[in-house]
Amino acid sequence: MALTTEPPTRAARAASAARTVRPRRGGIGAIDRKRQRWGWLFVAPFAVVFAAFLIFPLCYAFWMSLQTSTLAAGTEFTGLANYVKAFTDPIFLGGLGRVAMFALVMIPAQMLVALVAALVLDNLATVLSKFSRLMIFVPYAIPVVIGALMWGFLYSPRFGPATDLFALFGATAPSFLDQSSIFGSLVNIVTWQWSGYYMIIIYAALRGIDPSIYEAARIDGANSFQTALRIKVPMISSSMVMVLIFAMIGTLQFFTEPQVLRGIAQGAIPISYTPNMYAYSLAFSYSQFNYASAISFALGIIVFIGSYVFLFLTRKQSGLK
Amino acid sequence: MSATTAIPAVNPKAGRRRHGPEARTGGRRVGSHLFLLALVIYFILPLWWLIVAATKDTSGLFTGSGGPLWFDSEFNFFDNLAELSTHQGGIYWRWLANSFLYAFAGGIGATILAVLAGYGFAKYRFRGRSLFFNLLLGAVMVPLTALVIPTFVLLSQVGLVNTIWAVILPSLLSPFGVYLMRIYTQDAIPDEILDAARVDGAGELRTFFQVALPLLRPAIVTVLLLSIVGTWNNFFLPLAVLSDPNLLPVTVGLNNWTALSNAGAGGEQVWNLIVTGAFVSIVPLIIAFLSLQRYWQGGLSLGSVK
């Protein structure tokens, strides 16, 4: 598969087509082997950063998590006790469950909005559709903190427009910042912020489909809905995988939106709302760096394994050889 | 969900090869347009609110006559702007400059590293390549937020906490950028082209710069935008590692003002400045996206048709 809708150059494609089978592993000569060491030189700068800001912090977190430091009794080595505590800590487990819930709702919501918007846009080429494409994308240009601040205002029962808007239809606006609706309110912010970007990715992929395929489908009597569902969606599956990766990264990082909204809804968003918030509060509000490290490390490792498995399974869609 | 984001980017040739809109019945087009209109209203409403709110003073914001979605009788945008430049010695502009600095230094640095590493992974079979790349695959989704606490402790031990490096250096880490660059590189640069260059006597570095790099341009722009926006958005890291107000990026700075205004005694209520500051800070990005749209739109989609 190709990564772009367009191969980089014609020459490259020609060269590619003319590629002959070469020995990959076995018969590499001495000169070639020497040349392969250049690979390390190219990778080295990244490797340094990778070691310094990923491997080392993870190891350091692990080392710290093996000790316990308390306010009154000082620091001692306690082995895996912090992990036993973490995986029996209802607050941590509750946070994990909440993130899982967010993943289940938020990721499909974003992808669905993005996909539908892209499919509709793909069928239109009017001034309004161009304008819409830009406007749907614009929230992506807004930093998450500012997006959350804005929605905080809009959710306000007093200053927000919700009361007036709902009154137009004779309804009472829900209180967005209550315990019962905060989940939906957060999902809404995330969907608003990211769907436009995902829409652009999907849209670009749709534009790359050879239109003659549609002709064939039309001759076969498919309507545009069927075309979309049976032809377009399967053909952009690798873009959907990419969007899924983005959305998963975003959900796992879930911190900024609840942290900002917590400023105006402290009851509905407790300090331990997501594992990230919990670790942050443990470390920086309660100065329990060791336990916070255990939670960070546990979270990091869970994600690390999950990420590897996911990317390994989708390597075909993403074009990894 | 803050740090890692991406942006589709340039394929310079995208414009020329697209089919026209399919023939449609009028009714369905109206339906599609109505649907789009509803979407646009949803996506644009908060922005409209922000534009309107930036023209109000603090009491207008809360009790003004125009309501949340319309202008007041008074137009205070320029007053707000002037106050923004004087409040706390005009620190807002410093925050904005910091944000640019962090975004570009971190974004460009991360891109350079990603291009080099992606090329290395794609085009060389060095010892340890598989192991390293598998580690990288695992790292792609590890949230920065899980690393911030140990990173903070690490930085504090080398005395870098509360300096610009505490933000810039960790921002250089972009496993996802490397992942994208590797996929793109192995697809866009056939080994034969490189071999041909080598036969012509070019060294490895020259081959990379003169042959490979030009072919990678679309992916480079993608990763660059991805990294810049990611760093620009970053909140958790600077929140944890910076305490000097003069070093904050605009995101953390405005959040501090919000906290002050929420809790604040009289005189610290600067909602008008927060709203105006938020507005001003997103203007450059929106202008950049609108004026550069031909570069990011329509072209490269990260992973696409088989």
Place this chain on the structure above:
Amino acid sequence: MKSRVLAAVGTVAVAAMALTACSSGGAAGGGEASCTNKITKTDVPQVTVWAWFPAFEQVVDLFNKTHDDVQVCWTNAGQGNDEYTKFSTAIEAKSGAPDVIMLESEVISSFTIRQALVDIGEFGAADVKDKYTEGAWNDVTSGDSVYAIPVDSGPMGMLYRQDLFDAAGIAVPTTWDEFAVAAQQLKDAGTGGVLANFPTNGRAFNQALFAQAGSVPFEYDKTKPTEVSIDVNDDASKKVLNYWDGLVKADLVTTDDAFTADYNTSLVDGTYAVYLAAAWGPGYLQGLSDADDTAVWRAAPLPQWDAANPVQVHWGGSTFAVTEQAKDKQLAATVAKDIFGTDEAWKIGIEQGALFPTYKPILESDYFTNLEYPFFGGQQINKDVFLDAAAGYSGFTFSPFQNYAFDQLTEQQYAMVQGEKTADEALDDLQESLTKYAAEQGFTSK
């Protein structure tokens, strides 16, 4: 088009490098303090101070103008919890803390237990004991050890809207029973407003209401740092929380979060007819007051449980402490003592920042007693309300993990107003979680 992309990337790169260059020429080097205030005398030692007092810049300028041997470099590092988080971070990083830091008295124990504060008794702080009120001094000391210099305090009173009271025919309540009756009267008047708000995130505010009925939540001595006793589910606390729960259930009070823009507006637009406030409350209110010019505010004493035996309580109150990271601890202690150590500084603090002093020369002066507040229609609120409220205060003990305790209190109270728990259950659960936490943190019960 390719060249345009290159040009764009190039421009961006150059801009970034230019920014890097000018920034590293500035304050980016790290370690070098950057002050919010302007320092004119650059050749004398500087002491860095974190504080969020309103109008503090003028106080700093005054200090710097009148001192030739030391200059204050001031930063507003955030308010309350935001500042404490940064301080906490700096303690862990072992660098980045200021020399002198503003702390509310409720968190002093939380930092002494981490050995983050200097005992400034030996640096001359013990000598100024007599200049401060007894209660404020007790809050910052333990035996001969002095961990901070008191600055302002927060004796509580009741600020109310005379105009709304008159309209609804409500007499100013002096007891909590009358307060409940007044709440019902206001509701019956049908103006849409409520008498007061009961914020579940009131933290020290909620604690003060409990304390008024006799609750002593914590016993803790900073000189015996590993012993603490916890009693947050006593009868007094339960009485108070049940009382408020009753008002909440009867829709007589709201439960909006405090310290949000919504809450602030409700304070000034007549949604709440009463603001149960500390002495710094009027300053807070004044900053918001441009919303409604017709509001008529007056101050009265806090309602009592037993009118015959009034109990006064405090909410808030700030101090200056010297941190262990201070470069010159003697100099820092001097600054902590002297910033608010003059009448001139206090006049700024009182008139611009609406602070309520713990510094007796000004607290007991005729100037302060008779001060008329235009916001209250010229009422002498200190004489009428707050000086009496301050007089009865003998100090209050907080736990060494107060931030955690307050966060837990917020969660429990929120569960209560959501109808998930009764007031008794909420406090029992709070007791359980705090006891468990204290044990985990290695404390022994007294």
